[in-house]
Amino acid sequence: MTQGLRLVLFGPPGAGKGTQAQLLTERLKISHISSGDLFRHHVQAETPLGLKAADYMNRGVLVPDELTIDIALEKVMSLNAEEGFILDGFPRTRFQAKALEEALQTRARNLDKVVYIDVPEDELLRRLAGRFVCRQCQAPHSMTPGGTDGSPDRELICERCGGELYQRTDDRPEAVQTRIEVYKSETMPVLDFYRERALLADVPGVDTVEQINKRVMKALGL
Numbered sequence: 055m056t057q058g059l060r061l062v063l064f065g066p067p068g069a070g071k072g073t074q075a076q077l078l079t080e081r082l083k084i085s086h087i088s089s090g091d092l093f094r095h096h097v098q099a100e101t102p103l104g105l106k107a108a109d110y111m112n113r114g115v116l117v118p119d120e121l122t123i124d125i126a127l128e129k130v131m132s133l134n135a136e137e138g139f140i141l142d143g144f145p146r147t148r149f150q151a152k153a154l155e156e157a158l159q160t161r162a163r164n165l166d167k168v169v170y171i172d173v174p175e176d177e178l179l180r181r182l183a184g185r186f187v188c189r190q191c192q193a194p195h196s197m198t199p200g201g202t203d204g205s206p207d208r209e210l211i212c213e214r215c216g217g218e219l220y221q222r223t224d225d226r227p228e229a230v231q232t233r234i235e236v237y238k239s240e241t242m243p244v245l246d247f248y249r250e251r252a253l254l255a256d257v258p259g260v261d262t263v264e265q266i267n268k269r270v271m272k273a274l275g276l
């Protein structure tokens with residue numbers, strides 16, 4: 055393949071975009087660009103952008119478009135024109151989708167596919183409540199509360215890299231409900247944007263990670 059695939063993984067918070075993006079990156083040898091990870095790096099490093107973004111993120115609302123578009127597109131445009139990528143968490147508004155389309159127009163080629171991982175709301179709530187993330191490699195892990203106090207049932211160590219697992223502030227119950235509401239009102243309309251352009255592929259997202267990966271590969275014609 056001379057030209058790498060240009061993909062967007064789309065779906066609600068907790069749909070498994072990060073997990074699927076990681077598998078696809080390994081299999082297709084293309085770059086993974088996660089807007090959430092980009093923001094979290096800025097927050098940890100306390101950059102001016104991180105300081106601005108942190109408050110929005112902790113509340114579970116979207117970071118304003120002007121900040122988001124700059125950092126996401128900067129990353130996309132830093133790749134070679136032939137290099138493929140998987141966008142995960144961006145675009146999340148119609149305005150962001152339009153900005154991405156315009157940026158890619160300067161590169162002669164639009165996206166190849168937008169894969170929509172569809173998961174019902176009750177399942178999302180369950181997953182996000184049990185989600186822990188590695189501080190080092192960002193891999194998501196799911197926990198079922200073990201003790202009666204709701205504490206996790208195993209050691210908080212990443213089996214991929216040995217890093218420490220933690221629960222994101224925005225995975226706490228107060229923020230989770232807000233994120234789902236924000237998804238419905240601001241992000242869902244992006245689906246129509248891509249449907250109109252015939253780029254959308256639907257993948258049911260409740261199954262094993264491997265099964266979903268197979269469906270995603272099939273949706274990509276691979």
Ligand code: ADP
Pocket residue numbers: 066067068089090091093110111112114115116117118122142143144145146147150224233
């Ligand atoms: P999830 O997909 O689990 O909701 P992410 O890691 O993608 O979480 O994003 C975490 C937070 O970062 C979001 O709730 C939001 O505040 C901010 N964020 C990430 N991507 C975007 C985006 N494209 N537009 C606006 N805010 C974003």
Ligand code: ZN
Pocket residue numbers: 188189190191192193212213214215216217
């Ligand atoms: Zn790790």
